[in-house]
Amino acid sequence: MKNRSQKFWPVFIIAPALFFLSFSFYSAIITSHFWMQAIFLLIVWYVFYFLKNIYYFYSFGAPEREEKLRRLMLSGSFLSAFAVSSVLFGLPIFLSWSFLLLLLMFIVICAALFGQFLIFSGRTDREQIIFLAVNTLVLSEFAGVLFLLPLNFNILGLLTAVVFYFLLLINNWRLENRLTYHNLKWPAAASIIISILLLLTARWL
Numbered sequence: 001m002k003n004r005s006q007k008f009w010p011v012f013i014i015a016p017a018l019f020f021l022s023f024s025f026y027s028a029i030i031t032s033h034f035w036m037q038a039i040f041l042l043i044v045w046y047v048f049y050f051l052k053n054i055y056y057f058y059s060f061g062a063p064e065r066e067e068k069l070r071r072l073m074l075s076g077s078f079l080s081a082f083a084v085s086s087v088l089f090g091l092p093i094f095l096s097w098s099f100l101l102l103l104l105m106f107i108v109i110c111a112a113l114f115g116q117f118l119i120f121s122g123r124t125d126r127e128q129i130i131f132l133a134v135n136t137l138v139l140s141e142f143a144g145v146l147f148l149l150p151l152n153f154n155i156l157g158l159l160t161a162v163v164f165y166f167l168l169l170i171n172n173w174r175l176e177n178r179l180t181y182h183n184l185k186w187p188a189a190a191s192i193i194i195s196i197l198l199l200l201t202a203r204w205l
Contacts, residue, residue: 015073015077018080018109019043022079024043029087049072053065077164078161080113082161088105089146089153089156093153103144107136107137110135121175139160151199152202
């Protein structure tokens, strides 16, 4: 790997590992056997496809695989954010853990989800680390506010994942010098509309 790419190879471990762990824990708090089996199949498919693209990327030097890996990291991180946050909101139903402890765990996982993209881009200077801390803090505070709402943990997890994806888009565009109003307006509008629809259509506990 070192001879074929300048990428810091351990970064490729983060996305599939978080995907596997987050959905494994998520499967433990749901009761539907159908969704349990569907989650296991999803995990197998994602990890296999991720490893397949890594193999082609390093073995044959296929440059297009780097973009596919980046997209897999993006989609996998969105789903992992949903699973992790759903577990965060759902665990107090089964365990008497303090929400503060769960929130600290969530902060660490958020830092890994955001941080993998900085490592992947090869830009880990002081400015990027500051933005990593800001993104992690904003998402964690948003999760803390959502915890107060009497909604199903799946809805709360989906709302958190939407905010995570929006923050991730902002950060990626900033790294690529494409953070403009034209690029930002449609994702922002879509995120707001999706959040409003979820809040209006969800059954409040």
